[in-house]
Amino acid sequence: MKQRVSVVLGVLTSALLFGSVSYASVGIEQIQASFHNIQLIVDGKTIETSAEPFIYNKNVYVPISTVGHGLGAAVNWVNSTPKVVVTRNSADTGAHLTPLTVVINGQQMPNGVVTSTGVLGVPAADAAYETASGLIPTVDAAGNVDFSQASSQASSGTLLTSLTPSAVSGDFSNPSLYPDEKLSGYYAPTVLGKVYSGNSTIEWGVNSSESAVIPELTYPLNGQAQTLSGMFAVDDLTRNFNGAAELVFVGDGKTIGSTGWVQGGSAPASFSISVSGVSTLQIEYELRGPGGTIYTSGQTYQAPSVNVDGVKGPIVFTDLLQPTLTGVGHM
DSSP states (O other): OOOSEEEEEEOOOOOOTTOOOOOOOOSOEEEEEEOOOOOEEETTEEEOOSSOOEEETTEEEOOHHHHHHHTTEEEEEETTTTEEEEEEOTTOOOOOEEEEOOEETTEEOSOEEEETTOOEEOOTTSHHHHHHHOEEEEEOTTOOEEEEEOOOTGGGSEEGGGSOOSEEEGGGGOTTTSGGGOOSOSSOOEETTEEOOGGGEEEEEEETTOEEEOOEEEEEOTTOOOEEEEEEEEOGGGTTOSSEEEEEEEETTEEEEEOOOBOTTSOOEEEEEEOTTOSEEEEEEEEEOTTSOEEETTOEEEOOSSOTTSOOSEEEEEEEEEEEEESOOOO
């Protein structure tokens, strides 16, 4: 999801560490960058950065000096060129990453990595791995990883994320946040340490000190679906949000169900509602701020500068997990 976005004005420089690709761009550009409280971990250690990492155009940007020094390399800025020179210590035995081609049952997966110490790593939370292996990783508070069977819920119907809404409003209608009205697939959300597929999740949230218009989605069901089921949760990213969120489902102008209020740090709220005969389905978001005030679709919520835990960043981040329609005909 691309909430939690702020504008960065300045010179944007991207360098591929230890690589050979270069880009000849010079100038000042205004960009939209996503901040997700990204941690930088090198060889198992969290590295403090001089500037907060952010995502722009599907790339993660961090200070190259931080990355280089974390890998035991010397990083030097040559002002006259200008260029950045990264030199690895030949005696360094750190776990440098090498791209790894992964094939599961004859199907090629997104690349993983292999370290110099022989440790293999793959993006297990990637939807392709979940689909191919049927497993999803669960991470407990101690950092222990356990692989469990992926939910078969989405396979028994049509994912709402595979359909194009007939109308979007509020923040969902902001093309800079949701280009081409694409509402899913930005990243794999986590709730209580359990990772879900980003491709089957509709994500929405508010960043600190920012205002957001509470959104709404409309889908044309044309009376061809029977039920809508799924889960709704506040992501672990903002589990300290001292408020709550809920979804209200409206069929042809009448409320037909809701998820109830959910808070950070609680299990996803499962829902299953009948949409039999419904021509137009609206999904309305509601947000209850830390002070108890309720904001509904179309209203503006001004987020505080810090969350209840005193940390800047996302104030609340919600996940509509695996919303699935059953009994769907040709829509």
